[in-house]
Amino acid sequence: MKSSKKFDYIVIGAGIVGLSTALKLQEANKKVLILEKEKSPGLHQSGRNSGVLHSGIYYKPNSFKSNLCIRGRELMLEFLRTNEIPYRLEGKIVVDQDVDKILSLFERSKSLEMNGVKILEKHQLLEKEPNSKISQGLFVPQAGVVNYKIVTNTMSEIFKKNGGDIEYFQEIVNISDNADTKTVESKKDIFSGDFLINCAGLFSDKVAKLDGLFPKVKIIPFRGEYYELITEKSHLLNNMIYPIADPDLPFLGIHLTKTVDGKIEAGPNAVLAFAREGYSWSKINVSQTLETITYKGMIKLGRKYIKTGLDEMYRSLNKSAFVQEVNKLIPGVTSSDLIKRPAGVRAQAVSENGDLVDDFLFEEGNRSLHVLNAPSPAATASLAIGEYIASKVLN
Numbered sequence: 510m511k512s513s514k515k516f517d518y519i520v521i522g523a524g525i526v527g528l529s530t531a532l533k534l535q536e537a538n539k540k541v542l543i544l545e546k547e548k549s550p551g552l553h554q555s556g557r558n559s560g561v562l563h564s565g566i567y568y569k570p571n572s573f574k575s576n577l578c579i580r581g582r583e584l585m586l587e588f589l590r591t592n593e594i595p596y597r598l599e600g601k602i603v604v605d606q607d608v609d610k611i612l613s614l615f616e617r618s619k620s621l622e623m624n625g626v627k628i629l630e631k632h633q634l635l636e637k638e639p640n641s642k643i644s645q646g647l648f649v650p651q652a653g654v655v656n657y658k659i660v661t662n663t664m665s666e667i668f669k670k671n672g673g674d675i676e677y678f679q680e681i682v683n684i685s686d687n688a689d690t691k692t693v694e695s696k697k698d699i700f701s702g703d704f705l706i707n708c709a710g711l712f713s714d715k716v717a718k719l720d721g722l723f724p725k726v727k728i729i730p731f732r733g734e735y736y737e738l739i740t741e742k743s744h745l746l747n748n749m750i751y752p753i754a755d756p757d758l759p760f761l762g763i764h765l766t767k768t769v770d771g772k773i774e775a776g777p778n779a780v781l782a783f784a785r786e787g788y789s790w791s792k793i794n795v796s797q798t799l800e801t802i803t804y805k806g807m808i809k810l811g812r813k814y815i816k817t818g819l820d821e822m823y824r825s826l827n828k829s830a831f832v833q834e835v836n837k838l839i840p841g842v843t844s845s846d847l848i849k850r851p852a853g854v855r856a857q858a859v860s861e862n863g864d865l866v867d868d869f870l871f872e873e874g875n876r877s878l879h880v881l882n883a884p885s886p887a888a889t890a891s892l893a894i895g896e897y898i899a900s901k902v903l904n
C-alpha cells in the first residue's frame with residue numbers, strides 16, 4: 510500500500526543510531542519517518558551489547574570515533590539524567606602487562622583533557638579491586654554503564670510522543686529516485702520522503718546498494734559472546750576491568766563489567782558469525798556466509814588474522830579456554846561459575862583491502878546519507894552521531 514504522507518526524512522533502522530538521528534531532525538521541526546523491519550526498536554546491536562558508556566580514551570585523536578564518543582557521552586549523560594534512566598559512572602581500570610601502553614594511554618588522556626585519569630600502583634589497584642590479579646593499570650573515571658535497550662526504547666517513546674512516525678515490520682527491499690522524491694519500498698508498503706538516511710546496522714551496506722551506491726566496504730558480522738558470573742561470585746569484581754585492545758583490531762577484548770543491574774559479565778569475544786544476525790553457532794545463513802567468505806576483503810583479512818580468528822573460535826567452543834582468560838583478570842573463577850547470556854553481533858565494515866574499518870564511516874548518495882560503519886562506541890556516541898548527521902543533512 511502506498512502511504513499518502515510525504516516525509517522530510519526517512520530513516521531506515523530503529524536502532525540507537527537511527528533513533529538518535531531521528532530525534533535530532535525532529536528537534537529541527539522536520540517530519541521524520543523511521544522504518545524498521547522488526548516488531549520493536551533496538552532488537553539487534555543496540556539491545557545486545559556490553560552497556561558501557563565509553564570515555565573516548567581509546568580512539569585515534571580527531572577521528573570520528575574520538576570526537577563523537579566524547580561529545581556523545583556528554584549528550585548521553587544529559588539524556589539519561591533528563592529521562593531518569595539508571596546508570597553508574599564509577600570508572601574503569603584499563604590493564605596491560607606492557608607499562609608503555611598504559612603510559613601512552615595516560616598521555617592521550619592528557620591531550621584529550623580528561624580529568625582524573627591516573628596510573629594506579631598495585632596497592633591502589635587492590636584497593637579498588639581486591640580480588641584482581643593485575644599489577645598495573647590506568648583508572649579512567651569517565652567510563653560508566655547503562656542499559657542501551659532501555660535508552661533505545663526511551664528514544665522511540667520520545668520520538669513518537671513528539672509526533673514522529675515509526676513503522677515496524679517494514680523490511681526495505683527497494684529504493685528509487687523520482688524528480689524530487691525518494692521512494693522507499695518494503696515488502697508490503699511504499700513510502701516517500703525528501704531525503705533518506707540509512708542506519709540499518711548489519712544490513713547498511715545492502716541498503717546502500719539498494720540506493721544505487723557501490724560501497725567499498727562490506728559488513729562482516731562478528732559475534733560477541735558473553736558469560737555472566739553466578740551471584741555467589743559477584744563479589745569478585747567491584748566495577749570494570751579492561752585489557753588494552755590490540756590497536757589493529759577494533760574490538761576491545763574480553764573484559765569484565767559490572768552491569769547497571771549489578772551482574773558481572775565477562776566478554777565479548779569476537780567470532781565470525783555465519784549469518785548477519787547469527788547470534789549462535791547454529792544460526793547459519795548459507796548465502797550470507799558464502800558472500801562473506803568469498804568477499805576479497807574477507808579473504809585478505811582472513812590471511813592476516815587467521816591465528817587470532819582460530820583462537821577466538823577455540824575460546825568460543827571451549828569454555829575452559831574462556832575461563833582461563835577471565836582468570837587472567839580475576840582468579841578463582843571456575844567453569845561452573847559462568848553462565849551464558851545472549852550474544853550480540855557487531856556490524857563491522859571490512860574494506861576490499863582486507864582492513865577492518867576502524868572509524869565510523871558515512872557515505873552520501875543522491876539525497877541520501879548512509880552510515881556504513883558504526884560499531885562500538887556508537888551506542889555511547891549515538892546522540893553525537895545523530896547531531897553530526899543532522900548538521901550535514903539539514904544544510
Ligand SMILES: Cc1cc2nc3c(=O)[nH]c(=O)nc-3n(C[C@H](O)[C@H](O)[C@H](O)COP(=O)(O)OP(=O)(O)OC[C@H]3O[C@@H](n4cnc5c(N)ncnc54)[C@H](O)[C@@H]3O)c2cc1C
Pocket residue numbers: 521522523524525526527528544545546547550551552553554555556557558559560561562563679680681682708709710711712713716732733734777852853854855856883884885886887888889890
Ligand atoms: C557485542 C557488542 C558489544 C558492544 N558494546 C558496546 C558498548 O559497551 N558501548 C558502546 O558504546 N557500544 C557498544 N557496541 C556497539 C553498539 O551497540 C552499536 O554500535 C550500536 O548499537 C549501533 O546502532 P545502530 O543503530 O547502528 O545498529 P542496530 O542497533 O543494529 O540497528 C539497526 C536496525 O536496522 C534494522 N534494519 C536492518 N536492515 C533493515 C532493512 N532492510 N529494513 C528495515 N530495517 C532494517 C535492524 O532490524 C536494526 O533494528 C557493542 C556492539 C556489540 C555487537
